[in-house]
Amino acid sequence: MTATAAAVPRRHAAENPLHQAWRRFAANRGAVAGGLVLLIITLMALCAPFITVAGPSEQKFLAQSLGFPSQAHWFGVDDLGRDFFARIVYGARVSLTIGFSAAFFALLIGIPLGAAAGYYEGWIDWVVMRLIEIFTVVPPLLAAMLLGAMTGGGFLTIIVIAGLFGWVQVCLLVRAQVKAFKEKEFVRAAQALGASPGYIIRRHLIPNAISPIIVGFVLAIPLAMMLEASLSFLGIGVPPPTPSWGQMINTGTSFMYFYWHLAVFPTLALALTVLATTLFGDGLRDALDPTLKGV
Numbered sequence: 001m002t003a004t005a006a007a008v009p010r011r012h013a014a015e016n017p018l019h020q021a022w023r024r025f026a027a028n029r030g031a032v033a034g035g036l037v038l039l040i041i042t043l044m045a046l047c048a049p050f051i052t053v054a055g056p057s058e059q060k061f062l063a064q065s066l067g068f069p070s071q072a073h074w075f076g077v078d079d080l081g082r083d084f085f086a087r088i089v090y091g092a093r094v095s096l097t098i099g100f101s102a103a104f105f106a107l108l109i110g111i112p113l114g115a116a117a118g119y120y121e122g123w124i125d126w127v128v129m130r131l132i133e134i135f136t137v138v139p140p141l142l143a144a145m146l147l148g149a150m151t152g153g154g155f156l157t158i159i160v161i162a163g164l165f166g167w168v169q170v171c172l173l174v175r176a177q178v179k180a181f182k183e184k185e186f187v188r189a190a191q192a193l194g195a196s197p198g199y200i201i202r203r204h205l206i207p208n209a210i211s212p213i214i215v216g217f218v219l220a221i222p223l224a225m226m227l228e229a230s231l232s233f234l235g236i237g238v239p240p241p242t243p244s245w246g247q248m249i250n251t252g253t254s255f256m257y258f259y260w261h262l263a264v265f266p267t268l269a270l271a272l273t274v275l276a277t278t279l280f281g282d283g284l285r286d287a288l289d290p291t292l293k294g295v
Contacts, residue, residue: 024287031283037276045092052086057241066259076261078251084261088269091243095225095273098158098238102224103217105163110170110216115201115209117171118178128175132168140165140223141230148236158237162224170216177209211288218281222274229270245270 025031044051053073054060061073062081069076075084117128144161151157181187182205190200206213231237232246240247245266252263 021287025283028283028286030279031287034276034279034283037272038280041092041273041276042096044089045096048086048089048093052083052089054083054086056082056087056090056243058082058086066255066262068259069261075265076259078248078262079255079259084265087243087248088245088265091245091248091266092269092273094155094238094242094244095228095270098155098162098228099221099225099277101159102162102166102227103220105159106166106170106220107213107217109163110167111174111206111213113167114171114174115178115206118175119182119197119201119205121179125175128171132171135165135168140227144227144231145234145236148231148234154239158228158231159224161231162220162227165227166220166223169219170213173212173216174206174209177212178205181205181208211285214288215281215285218277218284221281222277225270225274225277 049055059081061067061077061083064073064077065081066079067073067077073083073085075088078084078087113128113131117125140161143165144158147161148157178201187200187204190204195203228237228244229246229249232244233250235247235250237246238244248266249263249270252259252261252266256263
């Protein structure tokens with residue numbers, strides 16, 4: 001009896017959805033590694049003033065300009081006498097802020113449009129799908145270059161542009177999930193009790209679409225970061241002297257044949273962050289909803 005009684009809590013724990021999701025996530029080594037790398041980069045960005053020898057724009061090392069990596073300057077010194085490690089770490093703040101802000105903005109657009117298209121269908125679904133087709137056909141980078149050149153770039157502009165092109169994936173995922181759940185018994189019961197469509201969408205359908213919402217949110221982050229880096233590389237992104245990895249890559253290409261560190265380190269930082277975010281997002285997707293695996 002004691003062994004049986006002890007087995008019951010374990011069996012209940014194993015059947016807990018959160019426990020199962022955690023076990024699936026922990027079993028995915030790539031996702032765990034991506035999450036740890038993303039956590040380290042985020043902590044470094046938050047603690048930047050405490051782990052750097054100078055601010056990102058302080059020209060305190062003019063005598064060591066274009067210096068190679070050393071014990072005093074881990075990533076070397078750029079052409080203006082600024083500690084390059086400090087600029088890389090502060091650049092992480094820019095990339096992460098734009099990535100998460102643009103992904104949140106994409107949710108604000110994609111969730112209501114996807115929920116409305118999936119629930120009402122008809123002409124609303126037709127209009128939403130035509131919008132999706134338009135944003136799918138238009139190349140994000142070219143549109144971002146045009147809008148960035150018109151507005152002069154900057155934080156807010158890049159967040160809006162990235163959000164406008166990041167909502168499509170969120171919308172499609174939410175639309176599919178809402179369509180799948182709208183015929184369920186609990187939705188039929190709510191309709192029979194006189195619940196309004198808005199109430200049903202808000203209280204029943206969107207909570208059941210949390211997995212694809214998280215998937216869409218995480219997938220939008222690296223896309224926004226890459227878009228910001230591309231615009232900054234072209235000179236219409238984050239304005240200097242604010243450190244941006246794309247901006248640093250652009251500057252570093254002028255020196256890369258000899259002062260390799262000025263192009264290599266920001267490129268590695270961007271690639272590592274995007275890869276870590278993507279691995280973490282894929283693992284989170286598979287853990288929260290294994291039926292989405294391989295999508």
